Amino acid sequence: MAEEQKHDFGWSQAMGMSLHDKIRRDLKSAMLQKQNDIRDAIRVIMGEYPKLTVPITLESGKKSFRVKKPEEITDDDLLGIIHGLVKSEKSVLELQKKESSPYLQVLESYLPKMADTDEVLAWINEHIDFTEYKNPMQAMGPIMKQFGKLADGNMVKGLLQELSNK
Numbered sequence: 001m002a003e004e005q006k007h008d009f010g011w012s013q014a015m016g017m018s019l020h021d022k023i024r025r026d027l028k029s030a031m032l033q034k035q036n037d038i039r040d041a042i043r044v045i046m047g048e049y050p051k052l053t054v055p056i057t058l059e060s061g062k063k064s065f066r067v068k069k070p071e072e073i074t075d076d077d078l079l080g081i082i083h084g085l086v087k088s089e090k091s092v093l094e095l096q097k098k099e100s101s102p103y104l105q106v107l108e109s110y111l112p113k114m115a116d117t118d119e120v121l122a123w124i125n126e127h128i129d130f131t132e133y134k135n136p137m138q139a140m141g142p143i144m145k146q147f148g149k150l151a152d153g154n155m156v157k158g159l160l161q162e163l164s165n166k
Contacts, residue, residue, distance in 0.1 A: 009038055012107030019075040019110065041106035048081040049073070070152060082110050083149065115151045123147075136164035 009030070011022045030038040052073055053065040068077070089104045123146060128139045140158055143156050 009106065013075075013112065020070060021077045022074050022079070023110070037102040041103050044085065044103075045078070045081060045107070046112070051081070052077050052130050079111065081148070082107055086111065110152070112150060115147050117155060117159065120147065120151055120156060124159065124163070132164070136160050 009026050011017075011019050013134065015108065023045060027039060027042040027046070027097060028103065030036075030042060050067050052068040054068055054072065056064055056066050058064055086104065086107050089101065089107065093099070093101060093104065120143065124143060126141070127146070128142065130136050133139055137157070137160050140153075140160060142154060143160075148157075
């Protein structure tokens with residue numbers, strides 16, 4: 001019976017649902033199940049929505065902004081918000097000398113899976129010809145273009161430095 005009530009929090013693109021819809025569903029589910037950590041983390045994410053704006057021109061010709069309507073919010077908008085929250089939470093945890101927190105775990109459950117070292121290395125070996133570059137670090141651009149936010153820039157930099165020392 002308890003297994004039936006269990007709800008998976010978090011999101012992935014494979015779910016076939018927008019991140020915005022999943023966050024709203026998870027908030028409702030967390031409230032019904034009295035999971036306060038999850039509820040509070042989702043409310044922090046939703047509290048960032050007013051930062052998502054669209055430029056408009058008023059009748060007077062003045063340029064201004066309006067908050068995006070829920071149907072205008074894209075997954076990329078929300079991922080940007082969540083990345084920012086994760087980054088600030090990691091800074092706070094670093095100062096407290098802690099590894100993780102329930103809040104951070106909830107936030108990270110909504111982020112796409114990051115590319116690991118093996119995936120990046122396999123892509124580099126398959127697609128990058130270092131003879132085209134004066135310096136292996138110049139390959140950073142194409143690699144980051146391929147992986148985008150799914151690869152940690154510092155990890156890629158470390159890989160390239162390791163490859164250049166060989």
